[in-house]
Amino acid sequence: MTGPLADQRMPSTTPPIYWTGQDSLYAFTAYLETEPVGNQAAWNLFRLTATAIQARMAPAFDDLMALGHVVGFTPLPHQVATAKQVIQEMHGRAILADEVGLGKTIEAGLIMKEYLLRGLARKILVLVPASLVLQWTRELNEKFRIRAFAQRHEANWAHYDVIVASLDTAKREPHRSAVLGVEWDMVVVDEAHKLKNSRTKNWQMVNQIPNKYMLLLTATPMQNHLAELHTLITLLQPGRLGNRGQFVQEHTVTARTPKNPAALRAQLTEVMIRNRRRDGAAALPDRHVHVVPLELNPAERTLYDAVQQFLRGEYEARMARRGSVLPLITLQREICSSPYAALLTLEKMLKRTRSDEACARIAELMQMAQRIEVPTKVETVLRMLDEIPGKCIVFTEYRATQDFLMYMLRKRGVPAVPFRGGFRRGKKDWMKDLFANRARVLVATESGGEGINLQFCHHMINFDLPWNPMKLEQRIGRIHRLGQTEEVHVYNLSTRNTIEAHIVELLQEKIRMFEMVIGELDYILGDPKRLARFEEEILNLAMTSISEDELRERLHQYGEQVLRPERGGVTK
Amino acid sequence: MTVETPRPPSPRTPSPPGPAPQMALPLRSDEERMRFCDAYFSSVGAPVVYEAPFYREYQLPRDVDKELTDRPYYWMWVEKTQQDVPPTVLRLAFAESALERENERLRQQALRDAERQGLTDLQRRFFRPPAAEWINLGCFRLDKIFQSLDRRGQFACVAPRHLPPDAVRVPWLMLNLLVSFRCDLTQQEFWSLGVCLVNGQVVERFLPALDRLDMVPLDTPAKACLSGTLSLDQAWQRASLHVERRLSERPHDWADAATRRWLGEREQVRTYYRSILPDVPEPERALVAQEQARRERELEARMRPRIDVELRQVALVVLAERPASAQSPAGPSPDALK
Structure with a gap:
């Protein structure tokens, strides 16, 4: 046998046939009663209907x-x-x-x-x-x-x-x-x-x-x-x-x-x-990541060192009595952002502390923090904004930092809008529109970053970094995503001789999220529990390393370790 | 994975020797959609009140308005309060370029009219000009037109304009069917059958064969030519037998593959539930059995192959009987239609 039927192995059985629409036949009998000779419009419409039926047909199993x-x-x-x-x-x-x-x-x-x-x-x-x-x-x-x-x-x-x-x-x-x-x-x-x-x-x-x-x-x-x-x-x-x-x-x-x-x-x-x-799915324009190093001024340095010393003491004490180190992680991260951010946590700690000695130390730290008028970081950002062409997003983790940045921008006459996770959907859309049409800078907190797309913007400053590659990726994802047509520039502020410098290095180089390894980190860090461990581990390393070099070395090792999980094979 | 993609049943439509031409689907171009809409609106008595390249404004009679604009409460209000409302004008653009062009024109025009009446600052700021709609496949308005047609274009009763006076008139019943080959996917075909009400002969591709003819309403009531012929029911019987025979003649590899898949998955489900049952505590077993039954039911509904034949349109067509010797292309001869 030749022809199209040749490769058929056996005659196939006709599947069951279901009939519908026979009622039309009776309706048609009634139609002949009311329109005994038919009419021209009906015939035209009849033919158009046949076309409309065919226009909606699924012509083949295999097309979309x-x-x-x-x-x-x-x-x-x-x-x-x-x-x-x-x-x-x-x-x-x-x-x-x-x-x-x-x-x-x-x-x-x-x-x-x-x-x-x-x-x-x-x-x-x-x-x-x-x-x-x-x-x-x-x-x-x-x-x-x-x-x-x-x-x-x-x-x-x-x-x-x-x-x-x-x-x-x-x-x-x-x-x-x-x-x-x-x-x-x-x-x-x-x-x-x-x-x-x-x-x-x-x-x-x-x-x-x-x-x-x-x-x-x-x-x-x-x-x-x-x-x-x-x-x-x-x-x-x-x-x-x-x-x-x-x-x-x-x-x-x-x-x-x-x-x-x-x-x-x-x-x-x-x-x-x-x-x-x-x-190769959805190739995007390149992203360029720049580290912007900065040096603390003497007052800030003193504050940072004092907080560091305080943290070490507290860490030891809390580890000894198996207390929570969560507030310490927060403080450590806040002090890297701005003195204002740290003030809130210090105040909370002050209220909870019972020992007079600790109280005195915290109060002293707070006074030091209040003495700093314009942090070097903020100055740096303002200077950068003068040079960056077009629109820019500034990300920070903390409300206090955000408020201060907004205040400084307003003082400078730079049109800026805030953005927070707490905003309702309508307000988020409104802020996004304002940013798109009127403002030049969007100052966003972490949670504000999710679920909103800002592809019209090509520059982003990370005022402080989340200790979490996934969150950082989400931040960048606001602008570096489908629909972005231009190259994207990301600036990470890195304060010399602070833990921040190491975090920048860890996130940027060891975890190499910028080469999109993040796809695999989904598996590792998508889970909140593992994430908490990640943050705790970093604090642990920071608190127990004796020297900067040791800290760098240990963070390096940790990064390698994170990158070498027992991969589920399925990710390959 | 070895893929058992269902292949389209071939040949596409019964009969013609050689590979059947894969018919292009209608209404895939701007031009076609515009001609289609023009024909629709003229048939329902909606005049064109403004015209530009790939752009029309149609003024709707109230009955058409109700079918094409989705606002039942508006009409309830209009009719309850016996308002005299101005007719709706649909502004339809059939190409994207026409849409932009006409929107700009509408805006300018509306702004001029409004300025003439004087605008406050606030009014100017919130001024919203009328806008055109872009007609494309899947848009709301075109879907509404399709729905309107499903109601208005279901039946017809016609004869060719130039019937020789001495010709014997033969009534045909046209049945337009939508045939869906269906498993977890579908493939559809449009079958237009003509059943000769005198001798019961069934002819395929009936509607396309009438395309060349200029059809008009009958000059005598349909009843007159229906005496002594097959009843509509009998004609329907003939047609359905014909369809069943046609369907059974062709290969259904797609259905075989679908059946294999369906039975394979059903076996998988059964094995799975058999294997977990021992660990299910006694009181929950009935629930698990129910769940399994539901899964199997859903599997069958999704995957088991079937063919749905839906009668969509019916028409009575009176044609002249042709002497066997005549070869003029005046009407569909049964041979030509095969």
Whole structure:
């Protein structure tokens, strides 16, 4: 046999045929009663309708209709490839595990749109963190023209077809029963690493939601245990990796080491897609990182040394009685930012301290701090702003520093707006607009950095550094992300002969986040517990090293150690 | 992974020898959408009140207005209070360049009109000119037009303008079907069948064959030519038998692959639940069994292949019977249509 049928192994069976729309035939009989000879307009409309029906058809299994329906932006190649792969090879159930900033939302939107257009999904439930509900709703409406609604009321679940809500709401009664009572065609869960433990309410809730297609979005599909992957995959395809016991036995040596990485990876590629920058996904313009060294003036130096001495004493004392070192970490970081930032913590310590001697020392430190009028750092930043062309973001960790910077900028006549995590969404958008249109400088605190995109800005000054590569990456990610068309300049202030200088070095060189290793650090530092340990370890090194050289050496070793985790094989 | 991507069933439409031409989907260009909208608005009696390249302003009659603008409460208010409201004018741009151009024009014009009446500073600052809409695939308005058409263009009853007076008139029932091949994905085909109500013959691609003909309303009521013919029900039976035969004639590799996938995954689910059951405490077993049943149900709903055939449009078409010898392209001969 030749021709197109030649390679058929056996005659295929015709799948069951379902007929619908026969009612039209009876309606047509009635139509002939009312329009016995027909009319011209009806015929024209009839032909237009035939065209309209064909215009909405899915012509082939293997193309992406959604691409013809997005207007105003062009999905990137890796996003289109991901959507296709999920639909055609994973059959609509997958973990989207792209690195932060590569557009998981876009991928999910494309996939949702495709199923909507093909008539395969009507009821879609999107579960996201509460703070992102409105953003998701807006993006689905604007980018994909999916009529999505933010859930507000218990009646919404059944009423709206596409609904965006927070998992925390959905798992609470009376919502829970309402959600479980709907036959959802598709369920999308953002920040799905919240489902890594099958004993939690979150996991059990999602496991019970009826669904046909399911997408789990997370940049960190695994943080501590390989078994977390198993937990996620069980939501998608129970049994794909066996039950938990089988999985642990077959695939893991220790919690974080796979037995046979290649085999596990092969299994994972059938249910999980992870795009990474280093693989060429979404090439961005270069980022240049500059260290701006500065020297403390004598008064600041005295203060810094005194605080350092105080910290060492306290650290020893607290370690001896196993007290919390958290306030010390805070103070150590604050003193690197500005005297104002440190004042608040010193004041709190003063209130809690009972020994007179310590009280006297703290009071003395506070007086020293108050004597400093304009810190060298602030002067440096003001000078830098004179030279930097265009708009600039100044990041600091502390409200007090932010307030002081705002005050100094106003005094200088530099138009600036503040930005904080505590602002409500509307105010955030407003501040962003002000920055885009009126102001030249945005003074942001750490928490203010999340969830807002400022690609129109190309310069960033890190007034102080978070002791956390992830947070630093998030800061930079505000401007160095999809949509940035120009090269980005990041300036890290580094005060000589302070711990800050070492932190800058550690973050910048040893952890090499600027070469995008961060993709892998997702796994290591995405977890708050590990993060706390990271900060504590740095303080420990700072407090117990006798000399600067020793501190540098030990931080160097620590950096190497962080970079050499028992990698889960899956990240390769 | 070895991918079992479902292949489109081939050939695309039944019959024609050689590879079937992959038909380009309609309404993919600006030009086409504009012609489509022009035809729609003229058919529903909405006049063009302003025209520029790739731009039209249509004035809507009230019934069309209700179908195309999503504001039920407005209409409730208008009708309850018996208001006389001015008709809506839709400003549609069919290309992005036209959108920018016309928006600028609308702004200038509105600003001039407003200035003539005098504007306070505050009014000027918050002045919002009317704006045009960009018509593209998937936009709100085009979707509304499609919905309106689904209601208005479902039925028709026509004959060619120039029927020879002595010709024997043969009624045909046109049935337009949307055929969906469906597993976890779909592929759709538009089938236009003509069933001859005299002899029950079924012809494919009926609507395209009528394209060349200038069709007009009948000159005598349809009833007159329907006496002594097949009933509509009988015609429907013929058509559905034809569809089923056509579908069974072609290969369905896509469905075989889908079935294999479906059964494979179902086995996986069953194995999984069998393996965890021993560790489940007795009182929870019923729940776990329920969960498994639900999973299997969902799996079937998503993956099991099926073919949906939906009747979308029905029309009565009266054609002249052609003598076997005649070869003029005046009407669809059953042979030509095959």
